[in-house]
Amino acid sequence: MAFGEGKIWVDGKLVDWADATCHVMSHALHYGSSIFEGIRCYDTGAGTVIFRLGDHMRRLYESAKIYRMDIPFEQAALEQAVIDTVRENGLSSCYIRPLAFRGLGEMGVNPQKCPVNVVIAAWSWGKYLGEAAMEDGVSVRVSSWRRPAPDTFPTLAKAGGNYLNSQLIKMEATNDGFDEGIALDYQGFVSEGSGENIFLVRNGAIYTPPTSSSILPGITRHCVVTLAREMGIPMRQQVIPREALYVADEVFFSGTAAEITPVSKIDNIVIGEGRRGPVTERIQSAFFDIVEGRTPDTHDWFTPVA
Numbered sequence: 001m002a003f004g005e006g007k008i009w010v011d012g013k014l015v016d017w018a019d020a021t022c023h024v025m026s027h028a029l030h031y032g033s034s035i036f037e038g039i040r041c042y043d044t045g046a047g048t049v050i051f052r053l054g055d056h057m058r059r060l061y062e063s064a065k066i067y068r069m070d071i072p073f074e075q076a077a078l079e080q081a082v083i084d085t086v087r088e089n090g091l092s093s094c095y096i097r098p099l100a101f102r103g104l105g106e107m108g109v110n111p112q113k114c115p116v117n118v119v120i121a122a123w124s125w126g127k128y129l130g131e132a133a134m135e136d137g138v139s140v141r142v143s144s145w146r147r148p149a150p151d152t153f154p155t156l157a158k159a160g161g162n163y164l165n166s167q168l169i170k171m172e173a174t175n176d177g178f179d180e181g182i183a184l185d186y187q188g189f190v191s192e193g194s195g196e197n198i199f200l201v202r203n204g205a206i207y208t209p210p211t212s213s214s215i216l217p218g219i220t221r222h223c224v225v226t227l228a229r230e231m232g233i234p235m236r237q238q239v240i241p242r243e244a245l246y247v248a249d250e251v252f253f254s255g256t257a258a259e260i261t262p263v264s265k266i267d268n269i270v271i272g273e274g275r276r277g278p279v280t281e282r283i284q285s286a287f288f289d290i291v292e293g294r295t296p297d298t299h300d301w302f303t304p305v306a
């Protein structure tokens, strides 16, 4: 199923793509009051699996809690609904988008009288930053837009409204001829990409900004931290100044959509050899060996669809 085809799960029922509509006066359209997840499903060769389903759904419920949004389904029921949506659409490898939003109720900023609607869509989606990028890397710029300060928008929540900031970062980058943008945090330290966490490699060690740098704590980021530790690669979460990116040996992104994507240039400065470096390749291989079924899932990251 491509984007635009098949069935979408809407408030408990699978309906045709064309019928999965909402009212124009829905609260979320006016005030950005939605929360969501992005999950990948992989064909391991020995069956289709949803990657880290429980962790994604836990983050969805945490995003809801932060915004005082009561999701009218138990987490276990929504996890089953994700599995049903993938199965019903006959998908093997795909991207899954669960979304909860404040629907049609009262107009006005206070959302608490609006119903919470929940949808789950799934479709085939290839490499987010392009197939060639997995080896060649992407060219990025540091954005003139920053990530929100901690007392403005909570970045631990994956909320629709946060993606207005991401859209500014992404549009600025792509309109200027770059593949992606990197935002700094409110203090001017490195935060993350518009839809990815960021890592740098120096002298064999990996560094990534801590949650206090206004990041979304990515589930793929957690995979990178876990795999690096298992491979004996030193891994530090610490505040990173912008110029440390320029002089790094390697830089790479992580994310559900972006998976593990190397960065070749930042602000037109070549990073390391200007292509995927050896540490990035080790992390990338360890990740793809798991999701493509070449090494066993020892972390319990898979939920089988069948």
Ligand code: PMP
Pocket: 038, 166, 192, 193, 194, 195, 196, 197, 215, 216, 217, 218, 219, 220, 221, 254, 255, 256, 257
């Ligand atoms: N940061 C932002 C802003 C994102 O949108 C994403 C994608 N969800 C990530 C980081 C990476 O998170 P994950 O690995 O859980 O997809």
